[in-house]
Amino acid sequence: MFSGAYASLRKMRYDFIMASFFRKLRRVKSQKVRAVYDDDLIPMLEKLGFLAQIQAGEIKCKYTGEQITLGNLHAIVRTADGFDFISASAVARGKLK
Amino acid sequence: MWNFLISTYHTVTASAVHIFAAIGALVVILGAVDLLFKTIPQLAEIKSKFWHWLADTYNFRKAKKMAVKSDMEKIINHVVFQLQDELPRGWLQRAAIKWVRDITKPAETPEGEVILRVRPNADQNLSLAYGVHSFFSRALFPKIGDLIPSDRRGGAILLVTRRALASHSPSLRTLFEDNLLEQAIRANADVLTSFNEFETLDNRGFFTSALLREMHEVTLLARFSPLRTTIGTELTSIVKHMLAFARELGTGIVTTAHWSRKGPVTSYAFLLVARPDNNGVKNYVVRARERLAEGITRLYILAREEQKDFALQVIREIAKLPEYRLDETFDLSKDYRCHEGGIGALLVVEQIAEEDNHEPETSAVKEA
Numbered sequence: 001m002f003s004g005a006y007a008s009l010r011k012m013r014y015d016f017i018m019a020s021f022f023r024k025l026r027r028v029k030s031q032k033v034r035a036v037y038d039d040d041l042i043p044m045l046e047k048l049g050f051l052a053q054i055q056a057g058e059i060k061c062k063y064t065g066e067q068i069t070l071g072n073l074h075a076i077v078r079t080a081d082g083f084d085f086i087s088a089s090a091v092a093r094g095k096l097k
Numbered sequence: 098m099w100n101f102l103i104s105t106y107h108t109v110t111a112s113a114v115h116i117f118a119a120i121g122a123l124v125v126i127l128g129a130v131d132l133l134f135k136t137i138p139q140l141a142e143i144k145s146k147f148w149h150w151l152a153d154t155y156n157f158r159k160a161k162k163m164a165v166k167s168d169m170e171k172i173i174n175h176v177v178f179q180l181q182d183e184l185p186r187g188w189l190q191r192a193a194i195k196w197v198r199d200i201t202k203p204a205e206t207p208e209g210e211v212i213l214r215v216r217p218n219a220d221q222n223l224s225l226a227y228g229v230h231s232f233f234s235r236a237l238f239p240k241i242g243d244l245i246p247s248d249r250r251g252g253a254i255l256l257v258t259r260r261a262l263a264s265h266s267p268s269l270r271t272l273f274e275d276n277l278l279e280q281a282i283r284a285n286a287d288v289l290t291s292f293n294e295f296e297t298l299d300n301r302g303f304f305t306s307a308l309l310r311e312m313h314e315v316t317l318l319a320r321f322s323p324l325r326t327t328i329g330t331e332l333t334s335i336v337k338h339m340l341a342f343a344r345e346l347g348t349g350i351v352t353t354a355h356w357s358r359k360g361p362v363t364s365y366a367f368l369l370v371a372r373p374d375n376n377g378v379k380n381y382v383v384r385a386r387e388r389l390a391e392g393i394t395r396l397y398i399l400a401r402e403e404q405k406d407f408a409l410q411v412i413r414e415i416a417k418l419p420e421y422r423l424d425e426t427f428d429l430s431k432d433y434r435c436h437e438g439g440i441g442a443l444l445v446v447e448q449i450a451e452e453d454n455h456e457p458e459t460s461a462v463k464e465a
Contacts, residue, residue: 001382012409016440019426026181027136029175033232034206035213037162040198041422048201074227075213078206085212086438088227094251096211096234 051085059075061087063095139173143206147380150309160195165215166194169228172269176261177236182428183237183243183305185313189236202222230258237309242317242414248334252291255308256299294336301343302429306441307365307397314395315362324362331362340464342367346433357393366393368415369433370400370408377416385415385444394446396421401430412442422447 002013032087036044045051053059062084074088075096086092103450134140148164173192180189197205197212206212213231217225233254238245248295255278263270280288298304312332319328338358345351346369357366366388368381381398388396398415400408416423429439 012413013406016405016409016426019429024136026186027178027191028132029190030135031190031236032195033169033173033192033213033228034195034197034210034213035166035228036197036200037165038214038216040196041159041200041214046198053273073389075211075231076200076206077211078200078203078208080208083200090277090284093227093231094234094247094254094281094284096231 040071054085059085060090061085061089063087063092064089066092098185120433135170135174135193136178138171138175141167141174145171151261155431157376161217162196165217165221165225166196169194169225172225172265173229173232175264176230176257179260179428179430180257180305183389183430184309188239190203192232201246215289223276226258226262226269226277230254230277233257233261238244238313238316241313241320244316244328245312246332248285248287248291249312249329249332251285251288253294253312255281255288255292255431256295256304267273273358294340298336298339299324300431300435302399302431302441303339303433303441305400305428306337306429308336309369309440311363311365311395315360317360327361327400331360334358334360334396336434343433357391359392364393365395366391366399368396368398368411370398370411372404374408378411381411382418383416385418385421388417389420389446396444396446398442398444400440401432401434401436402440403439406462408442412444415444421447 042051045054050059054068054073055068057067057069059088060066061068066072066087066089068085068087072087072089073085074093075086077086079085086096134144145164145167148160148167152160152164153350170192175462177189179193200212202208211231213224213228215221215228237254237257238250242250257271257272258277263271278292286353295304298308314333316328317456319325321332324331335358338355342351342355345355358364368388369385374380385396386391396415398408400411412423412426415421424443426440426442426444429441431437432439
């Protein structure tokens with residue numbers, strides 16, 4: 001009786017360990033997170049003419065409408081006809097998907 | 098001469114085969130090593146230190162970028178790996194930072210894709226915190242995020258972000274509170290209420306085990322039904338129920354009604370596994386049957402780390418009941434007594450057709 005209970009417990013532990021192992025295999029799949037370093041971003045913005053527009057206060061955040069500056073620029077999203085600029089405010093960051 | 102040419106040809110071919118085989122093996126080994134460094138947190142730490150050392154010693158720009166990338170991945174993935182053990186399969190995936198060098202190239206910046214800005218030097222920690230928060234903003238509640246009230250969604254993302262940053266260093270936790278949390282509360286005061294409520298539930302292991310699952314299930318089931326407009330109300334009701342349950346657990350006396358909740362969309366119950374008494378698993382199976390009789394369709398079995406073996410027996414016996422199906426087992430960050438660790442399981446009630454219900458009774462209760 002005890003050897004049967006012990007074998008059953010061993011099997012359950014084995015099943016649980018195997019389930020944990022297969023859960024660890026999930027780590028292989030990844031989700032790409034695109035990022036741009038400032039050293040690459042600023043020259044690109046300058047080349048595209050956006051830097052001058054940002055410095056002139058002409059670019060607004062897509063979600064909050066606030067003025068985008070080099071201090072609060074958080075993210076860029078490519079659209080069909082250009083780029084959207086996202087500020088670092090909580091509201092704007094919260095709306096990013 | 099001809100023989101010489103032929104033998105030279107054979108020698109070169111044989112060597113080429115060996116060379117290609119060696120290159121192939123090297124590629125496989127390097128790929129495996131790279132994967133290990135990405136998926137084992139301790140190796141990710143070593144990789145991060147290496148890039149930092151290279152960047153500090155030789156001031157290579159590329160090494161600096163690699164150091165920032167490995168830091169972000171290390172912080173995010175440390176908590177992603179924990180959450181993968183706590184949450185259902187497929188919810189979260191490991192983050193892989195990809196640097197964009199030219200935002201004008203469609204291959205590097207597909208339409209609709211968010212490109213995070215990362216600042217060097219003094220602002221780097223803040224970039225790190227924003228990056229972590231942005232990752233979880235997109236990773237948690239995929240597809241249904243818009244249906245969840247913004248304060249609930251925001252509170253959940255902030256709690257998970259804090260877990261990620263606090264596990265790395267106290268200074269990042271302070272930075273999180275001074276910047277991200279403070280900004281979020283000023284933008285929407287309700288976020289603080291949700292954050293505190295989720296933190297209370299997280300301290301007893303209910304946040305990732307039961308609450309996030311119920312939030313997801315309710316939203317999924319209600320999104321294409323007339324109940325879609327009541328998702329917010331339903332989620333509030335679930336949070337209130339779980340808070341009341343958690344509060345009573347602290348006092349040691351739980352009202353019978355609070356062990357379960359029947360809502361218009363989902364109904365669930367908790368079964369907490371304690372140290373076995375003389376009856377072993379029987380009492381738990383009886384309680385599981387009682388929940389069935391009440392009409393509960395989702396049963397959360399939660400146990401402390403010390404009771405893992407006994408909990409597995411309980412889960413196994415209840416899963417033998419024909420009405421129940423074991424949906425998944427998972428780890429807990431904390432158990433219902435606020436101690437580290439624990440295991441949980443979710444059993445769901447299957448609709449069984451009457452003509453198929455000929456399964457022999459195998460539960461411990463019936464055998465007794």
